[in-house]
Amino acid sequence: SSSQHFRASPPPWCTDADPPKVLITGGLGQLGVGLAKLLRRRFGKNNVILSDIRKPPSHVDHNGPFIFSDILDYKNLREIVVNNNISWLVHYSAVLSAVGENNVALAREVNITGLHNILDIATEHGLRLFVPSTIGAFGPSSPRDPAPELCVQRPRTIYGVSKVHAELMGEYYHHRYGLDFRCLRYPGIISADSQPGGGTTDYAVQIFHAAVKTGRFECNLRGDTRLPMMYIDDCLRATLEFLEAPAASLLGRTYNINATSFTPRDLVREIQKGLPDLEVTYNVDPIRQAIADGWPMALEDTAARRDWGWKHEYGLSELVRTMLTHIATGNQ
Numbered sequence: 001s002s003s004q005h006f007r008a009s010p011p012p013w014c015t016d017a018d019p020p021k022v023l024i025t026g027g028l029g030q031l032g033v034g035l036a037k038l039l040r041r042r043f044g045k046n047n048v049i050l051s052d053i054r055k056p057p058s059h060v061d062h063n064g065p066f067i068f069s070d071i072l073d074y075k076n077l078r079e080i081v082v083n084n085n086i087s088w089l090v091h092y093s094a095v096l097s098a099v100g101e102n103n104v105a106l107a108r109e110v111n112i113t114g115l116h117n118i119l120d121i122a123t124e125h126g127l128r129l130f131v132p133s134t135i136g137a138f139g140p141s142s143p144r145d146p147a148p149e150l151c152v153q154r155p156r157t158i159y160g161v162s163k164v165h166a167e168l169m170g171e172y173y174h175h176r177y178g179l180d181f182r183c184l185r186y187p188g189i190i191s192a193d194s195q196p197g198g199g200t201t202d203y204a205v206q207i208f209h210a211a212v213k214t215g216r217f218e219c220n221l222r223g224d225t226r227l228p229m230m231y232i233d234d235c236l237r238a239t240l241e242f243l244e245a246p247a248a249s250l251l252g253r254t255y256n257i258n259a260t261s262f263t264p265r266d267l268v269r270e271i272q273k274g275l276p277d278l279e280v281t282y283n284v285d286p287i288r289q290a291i292a293d294g295w296p297m298a299l300e301d302t303a304a305r306r307d308w309g310w311k312h313e314y315g316l317s318e319l320v321r322t323m324l325t326h327i328a329t330g331n332q
């Protein structure tokens with residue numbers, strides 16, 4: 001596969017006549033179904049395969065091919081890639097920050113051993129590989145406001161350590177074997193119709209459902225904890241645009257993307273403009289608070305804006321208005 005590095009002609013999925021065949025791992029997490037919808041609109045329903053180790057719940061409208069894939073089973077992965085002629089792999093399987101601190105062995109297995117399988121499969125079969133990184137790849141000794149693309153990265157969570165490992169391994173495989181590795185550092189992602197699975201930024205999704213359903217919310221972070229956040233549509237569009245960017249335009253392989261930043265207090269104030277009766281109490285979870293206190297408050301993303309035209313659309317007020325409309329109209 002090192003010969004890819006010197007390939008003269010563009011890879012086949014660059015032509016309109018021949019769209020990529022995409023496999024999404026961890027497809028039933030917060031982002032997979034939404035990304036599959038977007039990619040299916042662009043490349044055709046049957047060219048995007050969603051996969052997970054669980055059965056899709058009945059309320060999940062994934063509307064296209066869905067299969068079992070276990071990233072810890074190399075043979076299973078290889079069979080899927082070969083049988084479906086996969087050319088792009090979006091690797092969304094991961095154990096998130098808060099769950100990872102409660103089960104380090106599982107996080108290490110999924111986030112590090114699983115990633116090794118993914119890197120090997122992608123290299124062996126000449127795939128374009130997208131792996132998300134995160135604000136969690138920074139730590140207390142990183143510059144916080146904003147965190148630059150290149151800086152000290154000494155995270156204090158197994159999730160963060162595994163994501164720094166993914167960034168470094170992917171970039172190494174790119175240089176060593178020509179792997180078309182692409183990585184975005186996502187902020188906390190806010191979505192209406194899918195739930196996050198055990199992160200530190202989850203409060204900023206849960207508060208909307210609580211606000212609409214009960215009018216009360218207990219927040220597990222301190223009211224002044226400022227973190228970078230992004231509405232899911234911006235995140236998924238960034239991912240598609242970055243995946244489609246010509247390799248020659250990418251001066252790096254790991255990019256920060258930034259949209260907005262807010263504290264729980266800012267978010268409550270904005271939601272109360274639509275739902276003035278919302279009552280919020282604070283009951284801080286020390287594990288999540290310690291994680292959040294070591295994360296940046298914003299990401300510096302001029303390289304993404306310069307190299308492949310990244311531009312966010314949702315600031316705090318658009319994000320809140322859109323979330324409340326989606327949830328109130330039952331689109332969840």
Ligand code: AKB
Pocket residue numbers: 096097098134135136159186187188189196198199200201202
């Ligand atoms: C988490 O909170 O663990 C994730 C993330 C910011 O990577 N949402």
